[in-house]
Amino acid sequence: MFKRLFKNAPAWIGGAETPAPVALRIGIPRMFAYYIYPALWETFFKDLGMVPVVSGRSTMQTVRLGAQISETEHCLPNKLFDAHLAELVGQVDRVFVPRVLSTIKDHLSCPKFGPLPDAARAGIARDAVVLSVDIDETKTPLVETLHRLGRLLHTPRDRAAAAAEHGLSAMRAAHARMAAPLGRKGGPRFLLIGHPYVLHDDFLAGPVVQKLARMEAEVHRISFGDEAPAKSHILWSTSNKIFHKINSLAPGEYAGVIQLTVFNCGCDSMLIDTFRRAMKEKGVPYMHLMVDEHLSQSGMDTRIEAFLDSLAWAR
Amino acid sequence: MSDPCFLGIDVGSISTNLVAIAPGGEVLCELYRRGDGHPIDSVQACLAQLQEEAPGLAVRGVCTTGSGRMLAGAVVGADVVKNEISAHARATLHLHPDVRTIFEIGGQDSKVTVVRDGAVVDFSMNLVCAAGTGSFLDSQARRLNITIEELSAGAMLSQNPTTIAGRCTVFAESDMIHKQQVGHAQPDILMGLCHALVRNYLANVCAGKELKSPIVFQGGVSANQGICRAFRESLGCDIIVPRHHMVMGAYGAALIASRTGVKNTRYRGEKAATHKVVTKGFTCADCPNHCEIIEIRDGEEVIGRTGGRCGKWDGNGGGPRPQVDPVPDLLEMGVPEP
Numbered sequence: 001m002f003k004r005l006f007k008n009a010p011a012w013i014g015g016a017e018t019p020a021p022v023a024l025r026i027g028i029p030r031m032f033a034y035y036i037y038p039a040l041w042e043t044f045f046k047d048l049g050m051v052p053v054v055s056g057r058s059t060m061q062t063v064r065l066g067a068q069i070s071e072t073e074h075c076l077p078n079k080l081f082d083a084h085l086a087e088l089v090g091q092v093d094r095v096f097v098p099r100v101l102s103t104i105k106d107h108l109s110c111p112k113f114g115p116l117p118d119a120a121r122a123g124i125a126r127d128a129v130v131l132s133v134d135i136d137e138t139k140t141p142l143v144e145t146l147h148r149l150g151r152l153l154h155t156p157r158d159r160a161a162a163a164a165e166h167g168l169s170a171m172r173a174a175h176a177r178m179a180a181p182l183g184r185k186g187g188p189r190f191l192l193i194g195h196p197y198v199l200h201d202d203f204l205a206g207p208v209v210q211k212l213a214r215m216e217a218e219v220h221r222i223s224f225g226d227e228a229p230a231k232s233h234i235l236w237s238t239s240n241k242i243f244h245k246i247n248s249l250a251p252g253e254y255a256g257v258i259q260l261t262v263f264n265c266g267c268d269s270m271l272i273d274t275f276r277r278a279m280k281e282k283g284v285p286y287m288h289l290m291v292d293e294h295l296s297q298s299g300m301d302t303r304i305e306a307f308l309d310s311l312a313w314a315r
Numbered sequence: 316m317s318d319p320c321f322l323g324i325d326v327g328s329i330s331t332n333l334v335a336i337a338p339g340g341e342v343l344c345e346l347y348r349r350g351d352g353h354p355i356d357s358v359q360a361c362l363a364q365l366q367e368e369a370p371g372l373a374v375r376g377v378c379t380t381g382s383g384r385m386l387a388g389a390v391v392g393a394d395v396v397k398n399e400i401s402a403h404a405r406a407t408l409h410l411h412p413d414v415r416t417i418f419e420i421g422g423q424d425s426k427v428t429v430v431r432d433g434a435v436v437d438f439s440m441n442l443v444c445a446a447g448t449g450s451f452l453d454s455q456a457r458r459l460n461i462t463i464e465e466l467s468a469g470a471m472l473s474q475n476p477t478t479i480a481g482r483c484t485v486f487a488e489s490d491m492i493h494k495q496q497v498g499h500a501q502p503d504i505l506m507g508l509c510h511a512l513v514r515n516y517l518a519n520v521c522a523g524k525e526l527k528s529p530i531v532f533q534g535g536v537s538a539n540q541g542i543c544r545a546f547r548e549s550l551g552c553d554i555i556v557p558r559h560h561m562v563m564g565a566y567g568a569a570l571i572a573s574r575t576g577v578k579n580t581r582y583r584g585e586k587a588a589t590h591k592v593v594t595k596g597f598t599c600a601d602c603p604n605h606c607e608i609i610e611i612r613d614g615e616e617v618i619g620r621t622g623g624r625c626g627k628w629d630g631n632g633g634g635p636r637p638q639v640d641p642v643p644d645l646l647e648m649g650v651p652e653p
Contacts, residue, residue: 059603305398306400308439309435
């Protein structure tokens with residue numbers, strides 16, 4: 001009786017031995033920041049002694065869940081984000097939703113990223129503990145933000161610094177892997193452009209990549225790992241990167257360029273004409289595909305087949 | 316005595332069309348069949364009708380197209396399965412080699428194809444919205460209790476077309492009711508509808524496209540005089556409605572079949588028209604997408620499969636499944652040691 005009463009008391013008042021600390025499980029939604037800073041968060045949190053848990057890959061189920069629980073006006077990736085977040089709530093001790101304001105100096109991120117942690121706390125993750133940190137690379141270098149995140153988690157300075165270093169090197173390696181081509185090596189080269197969280201998501205880009213691969217194309221995706229491009233009139237970092245990539249294409253570098261956009265993306269809809277005009281000036285075959293939650297596979301297949309046909313026609 | 320021919324079959328959302336051509340390209344038989352939602356039956360009915368109207372043809376090659384091309388391809392044993400954009404363009408270029416813009420408006424799809432120097436250089440297709448397609452006209456005609464032919468003829472009588480909001484079928488309907496209530500004559504309302512469809516088509520499907528003359532207009536809706544008139548008035552230039560305008564997809568498919576150089580056709584012959592073909596659906600459990608796969612069977616034989624996001628079920632049952640690279644997983648790829 002006495003023993004049981006004090007069983008869980010701390011050692012200093014004479015309880016049983018202190019239980020080994022249980023590692024904190026931290027949930028990372030497989031959307032937005034997961035793809036913008038690939039491999040960084042898993043590596044960083046793991047090195048801090050936590051257990052990173054990433055939500056599953058996007059499937060039809062994720063889309064259906066997103067449509068049910070998310071705001072109807074949100075863009076499709078935001079709906080997917082909410083579904084990924086919901087998958088983690090209840091499974092982990094914390095969910096990690098950073099406030100990504102700027103990822104490149106003097107450039108802005110999508111304005112929807114700003115309120116993301118607040119929206120999570122108020123909505124999908126209201127029954128969970130949301131861990132967040134402001135990422136504003138215009139004001140603060142990413143490594144310093146990671147140090148701050150370490151302090152938020154009461155990690156000794158040295159350990160956080162080492163974890164940040166390791167995380168950033170893991171991120172560089174992941175960027176390199178994400179830039180590797182898919183499909184048939186040596187086949188006609190196609191470049192996919194779009195936001196990183198679109199191009200690498202199973203639901204949003206998977207069918208397009210696989211269709212092109214089945215048609216024996218070599219599929220490249222724009223990389224966001226290399227150096228930040230020069231400033232232009234476009235202040236959104238992803239769009240500016242795409243704009244520079246388009247302008248720097250060498251003639252014949254790619255057989256065709258496919259831009260993947262998502263339904264209800266404000267940045268995309270404002271800039272798609274700019275990109276279309278730039279591609280026309282370049283003389284590179286270009287197609288714009290918009291993915292929404294209803295798009296049938298056959299509609300997608302028809303467009304891709306016809307695009308490849310038109311290239312063969314031109315030769 | 317049997318004459319060689321090539322078949323093109325276009326299974327669209329509203330109609331199933333079949334064209335048989337001689338190796339030289341001249342049309343031997345053209346069939347337009349308004350569908351009743353049973354694509355397999357429609358394809359088989361077309362084949363039976365072909366047998367009646369043009370007996371003694373020896374089929375040397377078959378190409379299917381349209382949104383039902385995979386299913387139709389399995390039923391008839393197609394040598395080529397082609398997307399409808401390429402099929403339409405092939406037929407148009409055959410009849411009008413100097414074409415520079417192709418408008419195609421069907422039951423659920425509308426497309427624009429930009430052609431320069433005999434090659435397709437750009438195209439665009441409508442998104443999920445049906446406001447710029449034939450089904451828009453169908454639903455409005457049904458609401459007015461007239462046939463689509465009466466809508467076409469009525470619109471041509473209009474002297475003073477009214478403006479109807481055509482952004483969306485729902486808005487168009489309420490706007491149309493309003494115009495009726497304030498006393499606009501029916502021909503003016505019908506022509507207003509035609510203008511609404513054309514305005515919608517030009518603003519959405521043709522956005523950002525350079526529309527140069529000669530313009531060829533085809534697809535089921537090209538039979539509608541009111542729409543042709545609306546195009547002429549909006550664009551201020553003539554548009555050409557080709558000879559086989561209702562069946563251009565099937566015609567193009569037949570031309571593609573004839574040019575592919577098929578040695579031994581996979582055409583199932585008599586079996587294609589007469590055997591009972593059934594479909595069976597099942598859910599693929601290989602990944603969490605749980606795609607619905609349709610298996611097409613002739614008796615015990617699996618003659619084809621459709622459906623599935625990843626495409627591994629595509630093609631006929633016996634064939635090997637194509638291997639595809641998955642989108643790599645960042646986490647599974649591991650992280651480097653420090």
